[in-house]
Amino acid sequence: MSQQAVNGVQSRGKVLTLDNMNPNVKQVYYAVRGPIVQRAVQIEKELKEGVKKPFTEVIKANIGDAHAMGQKPVTFLRQVLALCSYPELLEDTKFPEDAKKRARRILEACGGHSIGAYSASQGIECIRQDVARYIEKRDGGISSDPDNIFLSTGASDAIVTMLKLLVCGEGRDRTGVMISIPQYPLYSAALADLGAVQINYYLDEDKCWGLDVTELKRSLNAARQHCNPRVLCIINPGNPTGQVQSRQCIEDVIRFAKEEHLFLMADEVYQDNVYAEGCEFHSFKKVLFEMGPEYSNTVEMASFHSTSKCYMGECGFRGGYMEIINMDPEVKAQLIKLVSVRLCPPVPGQALLDLVVNPPQPDEPSYATFMKERTAVLAALAEKAKITEQIFNTVPGITCNPVQGAMYTFPRITLPQKAIDKAKAEGQAPDMLYCMRLLEEEGICLVPGSGFGQREGTFHFRMTILPPTEKLKIVLQKISAFHLRFTQEFS
Amino acid sequence: MSQQAVNGVQSRGKVLTLDNMNPNVKQVYYAVRGPIVQRAVQIEKELKEGVKKPFTEVIKANIGDAHAMGQKPVTFLRQVLALCSYPELLEDTKFPEDAKKRARRILEACGGHSIGAYSASQGIECIRQDVARYIEKRDGGISSDPDNIFLSTGASDAIVTMLKLLVCGEGRDRTGVMISIPQYPLYSAALADLGAVQINYYLDEDKCWGLDVTELKRSLNAARQHCNPRVLCIINPGNPTGQVQSRQCIEDVIRFAKEEHLFLMADEVYQDNVYAEGCEFHSFKKVLFEMGPEYSNTVEMASFHSTSKCYMGECGFRGGYMEIINMDPEVKAQLIKLVSVRLCPPVPGQALLDLVVNPPQPDEPSYATFMKERTAVLAALAEKAKITEQIFNTVPGITCNPVQGAMYTFPRITLPQKAIDKAKAEGQAPDMLYCMRLLEEEGICLVPGSGFGQREGTFHFRMTILPPTEKLKIVLQKISAFHLRFTQEFS
Incomplete structure (x- = not known):
């Protein structure tokens, strides 16, 4: 190949660029793991490196990730998964018979009796x-x-x-x-x-x-x-x-x-x-x-x-x-x-x-523990749904519908015109400005309502109700205090 | 809604039909799990139901599915997976320390220390x-x-x-x-x-x-x-x-x-x-x-x-x-x-x-077993690669390149003109006819070369070399005998 050809190739630049990639992919936007989450991850690294912040941990209330928020796995589920992963444990007397029965049935349905097939x-x-x-x-x-x-x-x-x-x-x-x-x-x-x-x-x-x-x-x-x-x-x-x-x-x-x-x-x-x-x-x-x-x-x-x-x-x-x-x-x-x-x-x-x-049945040994764990999780969520609505609705400028189900609240926030103008001047959605400030000041990661869509002129955020009750209360209080501060600052 | 409107709706038929679905999806074809595999699954059901066949089991040599072919999972991998699934086992003295160390490190990197996050x-x-x-x-x-x-x-x-x-x-x-x-x-x-x-x-x-x-x-x-x-x-x-x-x-x-x-x-x-x-x-x-x-x-x-x-x-x-x-x-x-x-x-x-x-290292307790298991699998595959080439190349009308690597052989088969004509008359690829016949007569499931592409006028099949050595030999002999029979039938 001649040197000219090599130069020719080099001047062509990358094969794959923003200009010639799949245009549909460029249109994709997924707020739940968007820029605010990337910043949250960065802040976590900064904290680890010893950078001083007004908080000691980032609370990621942006995503419905129960275990990450401290919810413990249900024992029965994990016992069966361990048995399926390492069937030698089927001989272990520590595991209840119903867990073993489920594992055997699953393994028998797998090629070569392995979940690796x-x-x-x-x-x-x-x-x-x-x-x-x-x-x-x-x-x-x-x-x-x-x-x-x-x-x-x-x-x-x-x-x-x-x-x-x-x-x-x-x-x-x-x-x-x-x-x-x-x-x-x-x-x-x-x-x-x-x-x-x-x-x-x-x-x-x-x-x-x-x-x-x-x-x-x-x-x-x-x-x-x-x-x-x-x-x-x-x-x-x-x-x-x-x-x-x-x-x-x-x-x-x-x-x-x-x-x-x-x-x-x-x-x-x-x-x-x-x-x-x-x-x-x-x-x-x-x-x-x-x-x-x-x-x-x-x-x-x-x-x-x-x-x-x-x-x-x-x-x-x-x-x-x-x-x-x-x-x-x-x-x-x-x-x-x-x-x-x-x-x-x-x-x-x-x-x-x-x-x-196909969970444990009343006549099976794991039933009591299973039901206790299941009920505890759902009862805690029900309580947290109520607390969330109650606390947010005490804050002037936040209105919150009851969390009837699922695991999120999507309260409406009234933003001062000055904040809206500032965000627009910076080419940012006003509720993104709000959530970014909350993240930087309190270490709480929410998703702006603009990531989910909302009626023109209204602003919201999504927050999971998953943090443990005591922590959730602190989060709600911090958001409430932040909201008042933010409103004052831009008034 | 009027009855007329109801009838109107009904006469429109399905919302989603072959004619108005995504046309790209219709073009998709995936031979490795194509019609021959569907027939193999059907035959397995028939065998279970007691239908008499010239064989007692279907050998699925169509896909590189090692465990389904009897390869045992590597102990170390599964021990760590069981520990990650059910961390209570970290207290169990049956598990080696290096497996526990890996599991702890993975769990620490997970949200809430759970692989469920x-x-x-x-x-x-x-x-x-x-x-x-x-x-x-x-x-x-x-x-x-x-x-x-x-x-x-x-x-x-x-x-x-x-x-x-x-x-x-x-x-x-x-x-x-x-x-x-x-x-x-x-x-x-x-x-x-x-x-x-x-x-x-x-x-x-x-x-x-x-x-x-x-x-x-x-x-x-x-x-x-x-x-x-x-x-x-x-x-x-x-x-x-x-x-x-x-x-x-x-x-x-x-x-x-x-x-x-x-x-x-x-x-x-x-x-x-x-x-x-x-x-x-x-x-x-x-x-x-x-x-x-x-x-x-x-x-x-x-x-x-x-x-x-x-x-x-x-x-x-x-x-x-x-x-x-x-x-x-x-x-x-x-x-x-x-x-x-x-x-x-x-x-x-x-x-x-x-x-x-990040497998076990020489100074770790699981190293010896891990290496033994790993080496055994790879040595068996090497042996099976050789056997496959050798046996196929003894059959007139089958030519087989050495299996230098991966886990398949793709031998070329010479098909009689009458078989080719019959397949074409039935709108079928000739090597599909061949593989379907092999499946019905011997219970061996291969993928026709036409599913992978081949030079016009040549015919092949893909077979994994994964069955256990003794079984593989039988499979190879059965295919060889079938090939001769098939060739004779259409000569």
């Missing part, structure tokens, strides 16, 4: 059977077919896979996907990645973040001008907003989906996280089937669940499943093919899911 | 540091930066993520990606999914599936007529072809990538699986750096590794990593953002990877 791409068959039985029990006996269960790498994986199937068309024919605002930003990120059209419908903050079909209709009609709306995504219990939908609301949504010929995606990963009196979790599937065959035979739906939330909080294992209903068999064959490319979901996560859907 | 999206920092040190040691001291290491959900995940970053443009400007033929079908599947242009370059079967730069040039020049080639993918040691590239070959490829301004993707998941005398694994990174700063400062590259292959065979844990080299910092920021959307790779897989890159 690939599973079927859709997930281990006996675990899919257990999931189906769990759904049947949850939904009062409405039947569930294991062939319609797809195990996944957390719920995120299944949600993205399902959206991918649904996206087609160009320009005005491009698939539009309706998502709530505020939303969980996995949805906006996945839609950007897939080049689908995001259609916003707004939850009503004045009605406890309720969902109203009038708003769905408004949003859909507006979207029909510029895309092909085909999908309606619902998160219930709500993330980041913590509302729990009434049975009536779910019926209305299903009727709307049928009338408007929309594919329903029901993100139900917080199904065990319901705290408010009078609230109850109703699965979309159960309501669909109770509405009669006119609905249960026609409305296409996918419902998602995960091992990361509820009382388990086992985020690191990336376990989850999706149940599909009324899917065209040819499309289902395509779905099976698509998931096979990634070989299989992580098998330890599948094993964990099996324990979640 | 999310990790950083790029992977746990101390594990990325261990990976970097491992690479440095492997490559004779060439430095590796933990910030350039991305842990992943198996290698597949990282490969797809990297391809996704690289895809842009429309029509003739669409990104083209060069892949070997035969290839590992993850590549063709991912390219179809992303709507990228697949550019085939052929390995030379007559030269032990060697790679020749003349062929790379031919392929590239042809592709430049209709797309924008930007990426060159290499699999070394080769899958499905089992060749191990010489240092000279790797140098030639790197020079070619630089001259032609291509991003290099080096799939090196079989780096410990090298058996043939005179063959040695050379990492692309090491060769790149030995070629001097003109190359090591400019050529953009990603290299992939996995916990699924080598001596571990821990496929179910979905562990892996990618190292990026010379990536534009702005693109890297986009990559970090992109991986954050999926939150994190499975933490048990990350823990496992940590043990692979």
Whole structure:
């Protein structure tokens, strides 16, 4: 090669640059792990290096990461996982018989009796059977077919896979996907990645973040001008907003989906996280089937669940499943093919899911401890949900809906005009300015409401209610004090 | 809603159909888990139900799934995983101190000291540091930066993520990606999914599936007529072809990538699986750096590794990593953002990877057993590689290159014209007909060469060499006998 050619090559610069990379990826934004979290990680390093700060630790209330916030793993789950990892322990008398029984059953379903073997791409068959039985029990006996269960790498994986199937068309024919605002930003990120059209419908903050079909209709009609709306995504219990939908609301949504010929995606990963009196979790599937065959035979739906939330909080294992209903068999064959490319979901996560859907029974030795641990986690969350609402609502300029379910609060904050102007002058969202200041001054990491979407001119933040009760109280007091200070400074 | 409207909705049929689903997904094909494997699963069920067959079990030699083929997990790896899963075992005297030390170190790096917490999206920092040190040691001291290491959900995940970053443009400007033929079908599947242009370059079967730069040039020049080639993918040691590239070959490829301004993707998941005398694994990174700063400062590259292959065979844990080299910092920021959307790779897989890159040392108690187990697996594979080549090459109509590395053989089979005609009349690839017949008659599941790509008019199959030696011999003999029978039947 001549020197000229070498120079020629060098002058071309990088093969892959910001200008010539995938443009959809550039549009992706995921606030839950955005710039504020990167700064939080940096501050943690500075603290370790001995840099003096007005606080001694960073409290990451930005993400629903229960174990990181001190929640202890449930003993039974971890015993079975240890047995599956190192089956020599099956001979150990320290482990209860029900844990051993579960481990043996899982191992027998694995290739070579090892969780190190690939599973079927859709997930281990006996675990899919257990999931189906769990759904049947949850939904009062409405039947569930294991062939319609797809195990996944957390719920995120299944949600993205399902959206991918649904996206087609160009320009005005491009698939539009309706998502709530505020939303969980996995949805906006996945839609950007897939080049689908995001259609916003707004939850009503004045009605406890309720969902109203009038708003769905408004949003859909507006979207029909510029895309092909085909999908309606619902998160219930709500993330980041913590509302729990009434049975009536779910019926209305299903009727709307049928009338408007929309594919329903029901993100139900917080199904065990319901705290408010009078609230109850109703699965979309159960309501669909109770509405009669006119609905249960026609409305296409996918419902998602995960091992990361509820009382388990086992985020690191990336376990989850999706149940599909009324899917065209040819499309289902395509779905099976698509998931096979990634070989299989992580098998330890599948094993964990099996324990979640098939927990210790009253006549089994681990039952008492299991129930005690489960109840303690859920009761503590219910208490923390209440404390959070109470404390925030004492602060002038913070208004907070009840945390009916899930594990977040999404309070509204009134920001002084001067703060808004300053943020805008710096090209920053005003609630990002607020949260960044909170992080620098108090070491508390929240996610600005702008990362989830909010009505123009309103500002919020999302905070998990996961810190231990005493710590949560301190966090709430610190935020309250900060809010007053911030308001004063910019008044 | 009026009855008419209801009927209107019903007559519209499904929301999601084969006709209006994502067209890219329809193009996806993944032979390793294709129709032949579905039939194998069906046959297994039939056997269980008591259906009489000429065999009593299905041997799935279609996929590199070591544990499913009877390979035992390595004790040290599983001890540490059990300790991480159920830390109460840290008090148990049955576990060696070095296993406990590793488990404590991993747990300390986890949020709340639990592998149930999310990790950083790029992977746990101390594990990325261990990976970097491992690479440095492997490559004779060439430095590796933990910030350039991305842990992943198996290698597949990282490969797809990297391809996704690289895809842009429309029509003739669409990104083209060069892949070997035969290839590992993850590549063709991912390219179809992303709507990228697949550019085939052929390995030379007559030269032990060697790679020749003349062929790379031919392929590239042809592709430049209709797309924008930007990426060159290499699999070394080769899958499905089992060749191990010489240092000279790797140098030639790197020079070619630089001259032609291509991003290099080096799939090196079989780096410990090298058996043939005179063959040695050379990492692309090491060769790149030995070629001097003109190359090591400019050529953009990603290299992939996995916990699924080598001596571990821990496929179910979905562990892996990618190292990026010379990536534009702005693109890297986009990559970090992109991986954050999926939150994190499975933490048990990350823990496992940590043990692979940081195994027991000579002064530690687990060293002897670990080395014994590791050596036994690799020695058995080396023996099986030899046996496979030897037996196949005794069969008229089967020719088999030496299995220099990886864990597959990809022998060429001569098929009678009548068989070819019959398959074509049935709209089937001739080697699919062959493999289906083999499955039905002998219960042996292979993947037809057409699933990996092959030169027009040639036929192959891929078979893993993973079955235990005695079983492998039987499998080889059965295939040999089948081949003769098949040839006779169609002569």
